[in-house]
Amino acid sequence: MTPTSDILIKMKKLVSILVPAYNEQEVLGLLFDRLDSLANTVPHYDFEFLFVNDGSRDHTLEMIKKRAKSDTRISYVNLSRNFGKETAMLAGFDYAKGDAMVIIDADLQDPPELIPEMITYWEEGYDDVFAKRRSRAGESQLKKMTSRLYYRILQNSTNIPIQVDTGDFRLLDRRCVDALKQFRESERYTKGMFSWIGFKKKEILYDRDPRAAGETKWNYGKLINLAIDGITSFTTAPLRISTYVGAVISLIAFVYIAYLVIRPLFGVPTVPGYSSLMAVILFMGGVQLLTIGIIGEYVARIFNETKHRPLYFVEEYHEASHKK
Numbered sequence: 088m089t090p091t092s093d094i095l096i097k098m099k100k101l102v103s104i105l106v107p108a109y110n111e112q113e114v115l116g117l118l119f120d121r122l123d124s125l126a127n128t129v130p131h132y133d134f135e136f137l138f139v140n141d142g143s144r145d146h147t148l149e150m151i152k153k154r155a156k157s158d159t160r161i162s163y164v165n166l167s168r169n170f171g172k173e174t175a176m177l178a179g180f181d182y183a184k185g186d187a188m189v190i191i192d193a194d195l196q197d198p199p200e201l202i203p204e205m206i207t208y209w210e211e212g213y214d215d216v217f218a219k220r221r222s223r224a225g226e227s228q229l230k231k232m233t234s235r236l237y238y239r240i241l242q243n244s245t246n247i248p249i250q251v252d253t254g255d256f257r258l259l260d261r262r263c264v265d266a267l268k269q270f271r272e273s274e275r276y277t278k279g280m281f282s283w284i285g286f287k288k289k290e291i292l293y294d295r296d297p298r299a300a301g302e303t304k305w306n307y308g309k310l311i312n313l314a315i316d317g318i319t320s321f322t323t324a325p326l327r328i329s330t331y332v333g334a335v336i337s338l339i340a341f342v343y344i345a346y347l348v349i350r351p352l353f354g355v356p357t358v359p360g361y362s363s364l365m366a367v368i369l370f371m372g373g374v375q376l377l378t379i380g381i382i383g384e385y386v387a388r389i390f391n392e393t394k395h396r397p398l399y400f401v402e403e404y405h406e407a408s409h410k411k
């Protein structure tokens with residue numbers, strides 16, 4: 088082997104593919120194959136397939152372990168229980184060894200075939216190449232509508248540009264990964280963090296496929312929780328809104344009281360106003376509950392953060408021996 092070719096081999100860059108996986112036994116077989124053919128299409132790079140098993144209750148871990156015996160590019164982190172995708176991704180950031188890292192869902196909704204294009208842009212100097220959904224096949228009209236509305240609300244309540252219709256499917260340069268690792272908050276909204284860190288961003292478009300197999304781990308309850316986390320961990324605008332609403336209502340109440348006081352002076356007969364009284368009481372009560380609720384959200388957040396708990400525990404880590 089000539090010295091130059093030796094240097095060339097050493098300089099092959101490593102791309103980590105991070106796959107958070109929770110009960111994904113149905114798709115894993117397919118995923119392994121797709122990742123394998125992906126690696127073959129870009130032979131100038133080394134790959135690490137980093138699986139974070141997020142406390143799966145099916146055979147996900149066994150399948151990964153078995154595959155890792157024959158495929159030396161596979162690393163895995165087995166978390167001690169299910170921590171949720173956001174935390175599973177953080178574990179992935181901590182353990183990824185690559186010069187770049189691609190986050191991809193296990194269910195093949197994000198086509199791995201897009202990764203070579205991401206790598207091309209990365210080589211052009213972009214730090215965060217994110218995939219934007221052109222279509223959302225296999226998702227209900229209601230889900231599309233609510234997600235569109237949600238992005239709009241989130242964008243209007245913060246100064247940091249949020250990428251609409253993008254998930255976590257993206258390539259991140261090492262310096263973005265190192266930046267993201269420093270976010271140790273327990274209430275995580277990773278999508279907001281990608282925007283927050285900045286760096287050079289590039290958008291590419293793709294069609295989102297329906298899930299290849301298995302079932303979605305999300306339901307509307309979880310989605311609503313993520314939505315509230317997104318807003319409250321990212322902006323304090325709702326606190327401001329409640330201040331405004333409170334101010335406007337107080338003003339209206341003040342004018343109304345003044346009217347009630349001067350009304351008898353003009354000879355208007357004063358009837359005991361049971362219904363108007365009830366209306367005001369109920370309305371004010373509602374607004375107060377809402378406001379307390381919003382404040383409570385932030386107080387709960389402060390409470391959780393002040394505990395400074397470790398974010399996850401690792402039951403087992405296996406590192407790929409991909410260097411060969």
Ligand code: UDP
Pocket residue numbers: 106107108109110111141169170171172175191192193194196302303304305
């Ligand atoms: N996931 C995870 N932990 C969880 C829930 C989901 O690691 O508690 C992973 C899951 O295995 C998948 C990705 O997060 O790789 C996205 O999950 P899913 O496809 O269920 O979400 P959707 O695409 O419906 O938003």
Ligand code: MG
Pocket residue numbers: 192194196298303
């Ligand atoms: Mg999915």
